[in-house]
Amino acid sequence: MVLSKIGSESDVSVHSTFASRYVRHSLPRSKMGENSMPKDAAYQIINDELMLDGNPRLNLASFVTTWMEPECNKLMMDSINKNYVDMDEYPVTTDLQNRCVNIIANLFNAPLEDGEAGVGVGTVGSSEAIMLAGLAFKRKWQNRRRAEGKPFDKPNIVTGANVQVCWEKFANYFEVELKEVKLREGYYVMDPVKAVELVDENTICVAAILGSTLNGEFEDVKLLNDLLLEKNKLTGWDTSIHVDAASGGFIAPFLYPELEWDFRLPLVKSINVSGHKYGLVYAGIGWIIWRNKEDLPEELIFHINYLGADQPTFTLNFSKGSSQIIAQYYQLIRLGYEGYKNIMENCHENAMVLKEGLESTGRFNIVSKDNGVPLVAFSLKDNLRYNEFEISDMLKRFGWIVPAYTMPPDAQHVTVLRVVIRQDFSRTLAERLVIDINKVIKQLDALPRNSLLIKVELSGEEKPKRTPLEIQKDITDTWKKFVMAKKPKLVC
Amino acid sequence: MVIATTITDSKEELHSTFASRYARTSLPKFVMPEQAISKDAAYQIINDELMLDGNPRLNLASFVTTWMEPECDKLIMASLNKNYVDMDEYPVTTELQNRCVNMIAHLFHAPVQVDETAIGVGTVGSSEAIMLAGLAFKRKWQARRRSEGKPCDKPNIVTGANVQVCWEKFAKYFEVELKEVKLRKDYYIMDPVKAVEMVDENTICVATILGSTLTGEFEDVKLLNELLVKRNKETGWNTPIHVDAASGGFIAPFIYPDLEWDFRLPLVKSINVSGHKYGLVYAGVGWVVWRSQDDLPEDLVFHINYLGSDQPTFTLNFSKGSSQIIAQYYQFIRLGFEGYKNIMETCMSNARVLKEGLEKMGRFEIISKDVGVPLVAFSLKNSSKHTVFEISESLRRYGWIVPAYTMPPDAEEVAVLRAVIREDFSRSLAERLTSDIEKVLKQIEALPPRISTRAAHLISTRDTHLIGSVSDTPVATEELERSVRESQSQVAMECRNAGREKVSGVC
Numbered sequence: 001m002v003l004s005k006i007g008s009e010s011d012v013s014v015h016s017t018f019a020s021r022y023v024r025h026s027l028p029r030s031k032m033g034e035n036s037m038p039k040d041a042a043y044q045i046i047n048d049e050l051m052l053d054g055n056p057r058l059n060l061a062s063f064v065t066t067w068m069e070p071e072c073n074k075l076m077m078d079s080i081n082k083n084y085v086d087m088d089e090y091p092v093t094t095d096l097q098n099r100c101v102n103i104i105a106n107l108f109n110a111p112l113e114d115g116e117a118g119v120g121v122g123t124v125g126s127s128e129a130i131m132l133a134g135l136a137f138k139r140k141w142q143n144r145r146r147a148e149g150k151p152f153d154k155p156n157i158v159t160g161a162n163v164q165v166c167w168e169k170f171a172n173y174f175e176v177e178l179k180e181v182k183l184r185e186g187y188y189v190m191d192p193v194k195a196v197e198l199v200d201e202n203t204i205c206v207a208a209i210l211g212s213t214l215n216g217e218f219e220d221v222k223l224l225n226d227l228l229l230e231k232n233k234l235t236g237w238d239t240s241i242h243v244d245a246a247s248g249g250f251i252a253p254f255l256y257p258e259l260e261w262d263f264r265l266p267l268v269k270s271i272n273v274s275g276h277k278y279g280l281v282y283a284g285i286g287w288i289i290w291r292n293k294e295d296l297p298e299e300l301i302f303h304i305n306y307l308g309a310d311q312p313t314f315t316l317n318f319s320k321g322s323s324q325i326i327a328q329y330y331q332l333i334r335l336g337y338e339g340y341k342n343i344m345e346n347c348h349e350n351a352m353v354l355k356e357g358l359e360s361t362g363r364f365n366i367v368s369k370d371n372g373v374p375l376v377a378f379s380l381k382d383n384l385r386y387n388e389f390e391i392s393d394m395l396k397r398f399g400w401i402v403p404a405y406t407m408p409p410d411a412q413h414v415t416v417l418r419v420v421i422r423q424d425f426s427r428t429l430a431e432r433l434v435i436d437i438n439k440v441i442k443q444l445d446a447l448p449r450n451s452l453l454i455k456v457e458l459s460g461e462e463k464p465k466r467t468p469l470e471i472q473k474d475i476t477d478t479w480k481k482f483v484m485a486k487k488p489k490l491v492c
Numbered sequence: 493m494v495i496a497t498t499i500t501d502s503k504e505e506l507h508s509t510f511a512s513r514y515a516r517t518s519l520p521k522f523v524m525p526e527q528a529i530s531k532d533a534a535y536q537i538i539n540d541e542l543m544l545d546g547n548p549r550l551n552l553a554s555f556v557t558t559w560m561e562p563e564c565d566k567l568i569m570a571s572l573n574k575n576y577v578d579m580d581e582y583p584v585t586t587e588l589q590n591r592c593v594n595m596i597a598h599l600f601h602a603p604v605q606v607d608e609t610a611i612g613v614g615t616v617g618s619s620e621a622i623m624l625a626g627l628a629f630k631r632k633w634q635a636r637r638r639s640e641g642k643p644c645d646k647p648n649i650v651t652g653a654n655v656q657v658c659w660e661k662f663a664k665y666f667e668v669e670l671k672e673v674k675l676r677k678d679y680y681i682m683d684p685v686k687a688v689e690m691v692d693e694n695t696i697c698v699a700t701i702l703g704s705t706l707t708g709e710f711e712d713v714k715l716l717n718e719l720l721v722k723r724n725k726e727t728g729w730n731t732p733i734h735v736d737a738a739s740g741g742f743i744a745p746f747i748y749p750d751l752e753w754d755f756r757l758p759l760v761k762s763i764n765v766s767g768h769k770y771g772l773v774y775a776g777v778g779w780v781v782w783r784s785q786d787d788l789p790e791d792l793v794f795h796i797n798y799l800g801s802d803q804p805t806f807t808l809n810f811s812k813g814s815s816q817i818i819a820q821y822y823q824f825i826r827l828g829f830e831g832y833k834n835i836m837e838t839c840m841s842n843a844r845v846l847k848e849g850l851e852k853m854g855r856f857e858i859i860s861k862d863v864g865v866p867l868v869a870f871s872l873k874n875s876s877k878h879t880v881f882e883i884s885e886s887l888r889r890y891g892w893i894v895p896a897y898t899m900p901p902d903a904e905e906v907a908v909l910r911a912v913i914r915e916d917f918s919r920s921l922a923e924r925l926t927s928d929i930e931k932v933l934k935q936i937e938a939l940p941p942r943i944s945t946r947a948a949h950l951i952s953t954r955d956t957h958l959i960g961s962v963s964d965t966p967v968a969t970e971e972l973e974r975s976v977r978e979s980q981s982q983v984a985m986e987c988r989n990a991g992r993e994k995v996s997g998v999c
Contacts (some may be wrong), residue, residue: 061579126810127808165794284812
């Protein structure tokens with residue numbers, strides 16, 4: 001009898017992934033491995049490690065879209081290998097971007113004629129959009145000062161202290177001074193009166209936020225506009241406004257169409273909005289729209305010739321994917337005005353449901369307003385026994401990610417929890433969240449009193465009697481230091 | 493009998509997409525439509541219009557990856573809804589980025605200890621990477637000048653005229669003067685000798701390219717380093733080097749491991765590479781790595797505390813997708829060193845096949861070198877009757893996108909065609925391209941010369957888009973325009989009259 005042997009050891013490719021040697025070895029972390037591995041193994045290993053990431057849809061910290069229709073997912077996957085910047089090779093994709101710009105410009109009531117193209121561009125997010133807008137303001141201001149023969153080496157920008165980190169980045173990287181209007185307890189947005197006071201001859205623009213990251217409030221852009229008009233008349237400085245409508249830009253036109261915050265106000269020269277927030281597209285797309293050509297200095301634009309027609313480009317990023325731009329156009333035509341309106345109304349409804357559920361516990365103060373971005377920001381009425389950071393930690397065990405943070409100066413003693421209501425946060429989830437928060441409160445109530453509090457109380461004989469507010473502030477500070485050591489800076 | 497009607501509209505949902513009214517109405521281009529439409533219709537309409545875009549895989553103009561394995565596509569799809577910047581919520585994704593940075597730093601011989609973390613970050617592309625690197629140089633230089641009590645208001649950067657447009661953007665947006673070393677015929681990269689001559693006390697760095705966009709050549713970083721070390725000794729200015737290895741960074745380590753171009757050279761302080769070029773990932777990821785902590789000024793870095801350990805971040809973009817970063821890590825572990833080496837060797841081999849095929853025709857001069865990025869740049873030996881622009885246009889009818897462009901100053905009279913060999917450009921495609929170019933040459937030769945060569949150059953430069961470079965040639969004079977118009981109408985008539993062979997379009 002002859003026995004023939006075919007393979008020496010059984011072929012590696014025959015092994016089921018979890019039987020193979022690839023799951024026995026440590027993955028390369030600092031140096032590229034010498035050898036290749038089969039694609040199934042590579043897929044499985046990475047996929048498995050990623051299971052330990054948070055679930056994007058339960059991440060209530062973020063405004064950024066976490067769900068899209070399968071049809072749109074299909075369009076995105078089909079265009080994943082299209083490099084957007086190849087305008088010559090992908091003219092339709094470029095055209096889709098232009099259509100989006102036009103549609104958004106018209107949504108913001110830009111003073112355009114029928115069939116006139118809007119001035120704007122798609123970006124990777126509001127950060128890039130804001131940097132481009134800021135750059136345009138800076139250059140315009142420099143040109144004006146140069147023409148007047150005045151110094152232009154100390155530009156500044158006026159915003160509220162509630163501003164998102166990308167404004168600080170802009171100021172740092174592009175060498176513009178950031179003049180922040182401080183907040184105060186009970187008033188967590190930029191005060192237009194104070195803002196206008198801070199304006200001087202070196203101010204390149206005043207940046208107002210439609211949909212503050214902290215509590216979703218819309219700043220009063222109309223009032224800012226009126227006050228600034230008056231000041232401009234007095235000073236002749238011609239300071240203009242930029243509206244950071246990252247969140248609010250796709251909410252206000254549908255829920256509050258009479259609210260005047262956009263190009264209807266004459267001093268508003270540019271607006272940015274995140275396509276990936278309430279534009280309902282996955283992370284990676286923002287839009288910046290200018291009022292008209294004059295507000296975007298020509299010298300900043302690079303011209304690319306596209307089969308005879310001129311395609312101006314003004315972005316920081318060059319090569320990037322096309323998927324999100326196509327997805328944005330899909331959403332705009334798929335939903336239309338009524339679709340967006342319905343979704344925003346649902347979000348608002350669900351936010352109210354959550355708010356009422358929280359109020360009925362009797363333990364929370366609601367810090368967010370009803371009008372604004374659909375989110376609920378709330379703080380504990382009494383945080384001597386336990387505070388908002390602990391609630392946030394406990395909720396993680398149920399799977400929810402609900403961030404807690406303290407307000408910027410001058411309201412640092414106020415701590416809030418914030419839940420953002422996105423498109424995919426249904427009423428059922430809202431009700432479940434309320435139930436889980438109730439559970440968490442019960443669990444925290446049952447725990448022995450906070451040892452830190454006892455320490456503070458015992459050392460009371462040597463120190464003067466402290467008010468509850470002071471004790472509260474102490475505890476918050478201590479917790480804040482402890483948790484900030486392991487908590488990230490707030491992300492929107 | 494009671495008939496209850498719930499739905500008012502005639503059963504729209506039943507209609508096949510192309511039977512529905514959606515296929516009949518014009519798509520909105522300026523104003524948001526009032527009403528919603530069904531998702532199938534939205535998908536179909538957009539998908540259909542996109543059919544008219546070029547086929548990414550036949551786009552030989554681009555270095556950017558156009559194909560990945562299905563397993564990787566699956567990972568990408570699954571992470572589309574992860575916002576990368578949420579480092580607290582997605583700690584594994586953040587760690588994957590850190591691992592990639594470490595791997596790339598090691599690949600570039602960064603002087604990093606075994607358990608030390610490398611300094612670097614993932615970006616959306618080399619543009620962002622270059623802006624960050626430039627910003628770091630600018631800030632360092634300003635700090636040094638300030639401490640010396642010298643003026644710091646006129647920073648400049650020295651590069652070659654072959655530089656990609658993002659350097660021009662960096663210079664313009666961050667208010668740094670761009671001092672370009674001009675090219676010359678037959679020398680299409682930055683001359684290190686000339687570059688060092690241009691360095692002055694206001695120079696924040698010298699930027700050199702590993703893998704020039706135009707010809708794929710590697711610049712001589714070692715020579716630049718030596719000359720600059722000497723110069724620095726004389727002047728005491730301490731000018732550093734940045735290597736723009738957007739294309740070359742994932743080629744040189746695998747094919748030319750002995751070529752010294754990276755952190756092995758002491759003056760190289762930062763390197764950028766595009767993950768989406770020969771890093772073999774779809775568009776949307778780049779990397780920048782610094783030599784050490786000192787080379788990245790602390791005041792530019794924003795700190796995020798991640799479960800006890802510090803996560804420094806320094807990017808222009810904030811929210812962005814996580815897919816490409818995960819895909820990059822997939823490629824690193826899937827392929828490993830040997831995998832990348834094999835792929836790059838295959839690309840070089842296919843580039844050679846294409847080059848030899850073109851040389852055989854006897855009509856072309858090969859401008860690209862053998863050592864460099866796998867691409868073939870070629871010009872016509874005789875372009876008095878027909879130009880490379882015509883060849884480029886005609887090739888489109890076969891489905892190929894092969895760009896034609898003129899060189900930057902001072903070599904503007906040279907016009908080239910360039911075919912980039914990517915991972916997914918197999919030998920059969922190389923052979924097919926060669927035979928199609930032969931066909932095109934035959935067809936063009938049968939036609940009368942369209943317009944004078946100079947006019948063709950000028951007009952085509954005005955009309956043609958060059959990826960990665962802005963070439964603004966002076967517009968033709970009035971007389972030229974007139975002769976152009978005359979010639980064009982003449983050609984149009986001849987085409988109408990002559991019986992032209994039908995050319996098959998893209999299948």
